Amino acid sequence: MAEEKVPPKHDHATLEFPQGFLWGAATSAHQVEGNNTKNDWWDWEQGREKEFRSGEACDQYRRYEEDFDLAKELNHNSHRLSLEWSRIEPEEGKFDLDEIEHYVKVLKYLKSLNFTVMLTLHHFTNPQWLAKKGGWENSKSAWYFERFVKTIVPKLKDYVDMWITINEPQILVWGSYIEGCWPPQKKSTLATIKATWNLVQAHKKAYKAIHKIIPEAKVGIAQNVQSYTAYHKHSIVEQVGVIVSDFMANHIFYTLSHGYHDFLGLNYYLHHRLKSKGLKPELVDVTAFSKDVSDLGWEIFPEGIFDVLTDLSDGIPIYITECGIATTNDDRRIRFLMQYLQEVYRAIQAGVKVKGFFYWSLLDNFEWAEGFDPKFGLVEVDLQTKKRVVKPSAKVYADIVAHNGIRHELMKFLGHRIHVADVLEEKT
Secondary structure, three states, X not given: XXXXXXXXXXXXXXXXXXXXXXXXEEOOHHHHOOOOOOEHHHHHHOOOOHHHOOOOOOOHHHHHHHHHHHHHHOOOOEEEEEOOHHHHOOEOOEOOHHHHHHHHHHHHHHHHOOOEEXXXXXXXXXXXXXXXXXXXXXXXXXXXXXXXXXXXXXXXXXXXXXXXXXXXXXXXXXXXXXXXXXXXXXXXXXHHHHHHHHHHHHHHHHHHHHHHHOOOOOEEEEEEEEEEEEOOOOOHHHHHHHHHHHHHHHHHHHHHOOOOOOOEEEEEEEEEEEEEEOOEEEEOOHHHOOOOEOOOOOEOOXXXXXXXXXXXXXXXXXXXXXXXOOOOOHHHHHHHHHHHHHHHHHHHHOOOOEEEEEEEOOEOOOOHHHOOOOOOOOEEEOXXXXXXXXXXXXXXXHHHHHOOEEOHHHHHXXXXXXXXXXXXXXXX
């Protein structure tokens, strides 16, 4: 009698990430520090209703030790944060030594907690003096940024492991000069071209300047990347639209600055579907076919992060420098984390050199033109008292970090209505 074959058992092992993987969260100065009164965003906000003004934000300028201690308690081993250029150079060519010393203290404290530090030098805001000169339209803007970089990097170099020169340059251009919903609210094709070119030059100049100061430095940008699919699988018009949209959104800045990246920083939030109307493909309103959207109306599409990772992989290290969900339902944030991290894991298994993941954001904070309503944080912040409250999702993320991967026990949450607290109490 032939021996009966036993079907293979399901693999219930942890989805384990590579050794040395960086796990952390990200913030930006204007969104959390508070009272950045010398930049263009602050100036612009004063003409808006109170709920759309940054004001004291999360008051992290004074409470950074409390926030970093929280991140450490939540097992993070790395952190991404930014400088506020307008604090350091509030007037053209005049650098504030007290503010430089403040950032030295901030970074020293992070290093005292053994964090790997990723520092962003420009995260959307410009000093008001630069804005009055035309901001990124000004042909000297790249030179001004280079001067800032040459001044600040020698002061901070002992406390920084990786440098992001510019955060989301193409989103900055889109908001400021294409959509015109951010300062200076100027819709102009010429301004778009000028700003894009000057941002590319600014990155290149900063890259070279940092490497001259620190030859072994790791320097890159944080690029917003978006995934695209055709609404109709066999529509040539839609497929061409996908290719063109993907190049313009995801590849053009890297193409123009090729050779000036030691790693790729990817911020992933958005997935788009293109539907043809005659010979013109247009974006489909995601709410028309998907109810799984964030509080900002962005489609939850985990497969998209796998798509952009495999598409942009070219042999150098990749860090997910931002990825998160705006929601007041923390169960959704937990599901989001596990679903998206499964796709990051799948990309690593496919050979993509993903070296770290920074959730956006550590704190509920000021979300630019959207004000304080979108809640991206792992930690809630009471805007009146500034009290920090750790959310269940932060504890789930802490468990993932502690095990350098997603335990099978946590996977139960995706398929069953169970309490996360019960899962976290289960033995490994």
